[in-house]
Amino acid sequence: LVKWTSSCxxxxxxxxxxxxxxxxxxxHVELFLFDSGGKELFAEILDRxxxxxxxLCIVYDVTSEESFNNCTKWLEKLRAQTSGMHxxxxxxGNKTDLIDRRVVERNxxxxxxxxxxxxYCEISVKEMENYEAPFRIxxxxxxxxxxxxxxxxxxxx
Amino acid sequence: MKFTDYCLRSxxxxxxxxxxxxxKFPPENIIDGRSDTFWATTGMFPQEFxxxxxxxxxxxxxxxxxxxVQTLRIEKSxxxxxxxxxxxxxxxxxxxxxxxxxxxxxxxxMQASYLRFIILSAFDAFVSVHRVxxxxxx
Numbered sequence: 001l002v003k004w005t006s007s008c009x010x011x012x013x014x015x016x017x018x019x020x021x022x023x024x025x026x027x028h029v030e031l032f033l034f035d036s037g038g039k040e041l042f043a044e045i046l047d048r049x050x051x052x053x054x055x056l057c058i059v060y061d062v063t064s065e066e067s068f069n070n071c072t073k074w075l076e077k078l079r080a081q082t083s084g085m086h087x088x089x090x091x092x093g094n095k096t097d098l099i100d101r102r103v104v105e106r107n108x109x110x111x112x113x114x115x116x117x118x119x120y121c122e123i124s125v126k127e128m129e130n131y132e133a134p135f136r137i138x139x140x141x142x143x144x145x146x147x148x149x150x151x152x153x154x155x156x157x
Numbered sequence: 158m159k160f161t162d163y164c165l166r167s168x169x170x171x172x173x174x175x176x177x178x179x180x181k182f183p184p185e186n187i188i189d190g191r192s193d194t195f196w197a198t199t200g201m202f203p204q205e206f207x208x209x210x211x212x213x214x215x216x217x218x219x220x221x222x223x224x225x226v227q228t229l230r231i232e233k234s235x236x237x238x239x240x241x242x243x244x245x246x247x248x249x250x251x252x253x254x255x256x257x258x259x260x261x262x263x264x265x266x267m268q269a270s271y272l273r274f275i276i277l278s279a280f281d282a283f284v285s286v287h288r289v290x291x292x293x294x295x
Contacts, residue, residue: 032201052202054282085281142200145282150182150197153285156224156257157193 029139038070050081054145055138056089060109062122063101068109075116088141090119092134097124160217160292164272165190169211173239173271176204187286192222192257195285198276205275207239208289213270219245219262220290221274226250226258228277233269242273252280257287 034049036042058074061067071091078087091113093104106122113120119141121133164170166188175184175196182197184206198204213235221229228249232242245267250258272291276284 052278054200142282146197146199149281149283150285153182153195153197153224156255156285157287 029143031135031139031142038074046077047081050078053078053082053087055142056087056118057092057134057138058089058118059092059094059134060104061095062093062104062109063095063098065103068104068112071112075118086117086145088117088119088138088145090121090134090137090141091116093120093122094125096122096129097127160294162190162290163210163214163216163293164188164208164289164291171209171211173207173209175206182285187289190288192287195224195287197285198279198283200282202279203275203277204284205273206286208272208274209239210270210272210291213268214291214293216264216267216269216291216293218290218292219264219272220288220292221260222257222287222289223250223260223284224257224287225252225280225284226276226286227252227279229260230275230277231262232273232275233267234271234273235268236270239271239273242271247277 036046036049056075056078058071060071091109093106093109096102110120119137121130121137123130123133125131162168164187166185167190170188172184172187177196177198177200178184179197179199182195184196186194186196187206188208196206216233219231223229228247230247231245233245234240234242245264246262248260248262250260269291272289274286274289276286
């Protein structure tokens with residue numbers, strides 16, 4: 001499982017022979033995930049890691065206003081690098097177990113996600129609650145993207 | 158001079174490697190002589206496929222019909238096995254919104270028994286390859 005400690009994750013679907021296996025896609029989606037650190041130290045590596053991404057997942061901490069505000073920065077950085085290509089994704093609010101310390105409300109985050117064309121979900125990694133949801137959302141939206149594109153290919157000739 | 162397309166299953170061509178394999182859009186669709194069937198890549202780049210031409214032939218022109226391909230690299234081998242590939246050409250293709258990219262490459266009498274097509278980058282998450290034509294002097 002991917003570490004959820006950092007604020008931004010990027011995700012890819014893989015079945016190239018340039019990677020270790022040659023996959024057959026039946027009706028499953030295999031994700032190739034890059035967990036990218038939010039620290040300034042890693043900023044330069046991100047440019048290389050974020051080449052041609054197909055989906056994104058931004059994780060923020062519901063007990064930190066700053067963490068939530070930074071989502072804008074992460075999304076802008078990604079959009080700048082993918083020049084107008086539609087990239088599906090999900091915003092994830094983590095640490096929902098810390099009820100008393102919560103500062104970012106669900107509808108506030110949900111609204112931001114919607115405005116930016118992202119889906120939204122909340123999880124508690126500590127309590128292992130709902131942690132599969134972001135992965136399902138990513139897999140589904142990526143598969144949806146594939147189905148749509150294949151229809152376009154079919155309509156070309 | 159008469160030309161024959163050697164990138165056809167009916168001429169003994171085979172796709173011996175492809176990095177994506179959705180069984181609904183298999184790589185064999187590239188060599189079935191039709192433009193309406195296609196091979197679809199299923200995610201990430203680079204992607205590639207290798208066509209075996211049955212024997213070493215002299216190619217004058219290569220044509221590829223594809224969609225959303227950005228950087229394309231073509232290599233060839235004259236060996237009995239698909240090894241020792243040499244670069245033929247690498248090109249940045251233009252985006253053709255809503256219609257097939259049809260790219261022709263002329264080579265003066267190029268010998269090849271295997272052709273390797275590498276899609277290094279694309280204009281979208283997925284690309285399609287509909288047909289490859291290798292004009293060979295009959």
